[in-house]
Amino acid sequence: MAQLTVLQEPDPRLRLPTVDVEQFDQDIAEHLENMLETMYAHDGVGLAAPQVNLRQRLVVMDVGDGPIKLVNPTITEQSEDRSVTKEGCLSVPEYQARVRRCSDVRVRYYDETGANHERTFSGLAATCIQHEIDHLHGILFIDHLSSFERSLVRKKLKKVAKSG
Numbered sequence: 001m002a003q004l005t006v007l008q009e010p011d012p013r014l015r016l017p018t019v020d021v022e023q024f025d026q027d028i029a030e031h032l033e034n035m036l037e038t039m040y041a042h043d044g045v046g047l048a049a050p051q052v053n054l055r056q057r058l059v060v061m062d063v064g065d066g067p068i069k070l071v072n073p074t075i076t077e078q079s080e081d082r083s084v085t086k087e088g089c090l091s092v093p094e095y096q097a098r099v100r101r102c103s104d105v106r107v108r109y110y111d112e113t114g115a116n117h118e119r120t121f122s123g124l125a126a127t128c129i130q131h132e133i134d135h136l137h138g139i140l141f142i143d144h145l146s147s148f149e150r151s152l153v154r155k156k157l158k159k160v161a162k163s164g
């Protein structure tokens with residue numbers, strides 16, 4: 001296993017599109033293992049492929065009840081109820097903000113062996129999976145904020161870049 005480099009906003013590679021996995025081979029299994037190792041090393045609860053410069057539809061997460069690997073995840077149903085949760089992102093260092101999302105989502109995905117799964121995520125897991133699927137579409141959580149809040153984030157990111 002190996003740790004991967006996490007890209008940080010405003011890296012344009014975070015915005016590139018991803019493609020469906022069609023072959024469930026050893027490469028995919030290794031990418032998912034490396035993504036999990038990278039996520040745990042940074043104390044994250046979720047990580048999506050574009051964050052580590054991979055172009056496939058891969059997500060890993062662990063909100064406290066064990067690791068989940070999701071290949072080609074798709075939301076099939078979503079609740080009308082919304083919840084507001086404070087989010088952060090390994091690609092947007094030292095910044096957290098409240099984001100409004102669906103309280104429950106049903107997600108269809110494959111595991112690393114190609115087996116098909118469908119399950120409902122609630123609470124923090126629902127927030128996390130929506131955040132990660134956004135990444136697969138090149139969307140960051142800060143895109144959900146008002147333009148005023150986003151300008152604050154940009155200033156802060158510049159400062160972090162200078163000091164680091």
Ligand SMILES: [Zn+2]
Pocket residue numbers: 088089090091131135141
């Ligand atoms: Zn993120």
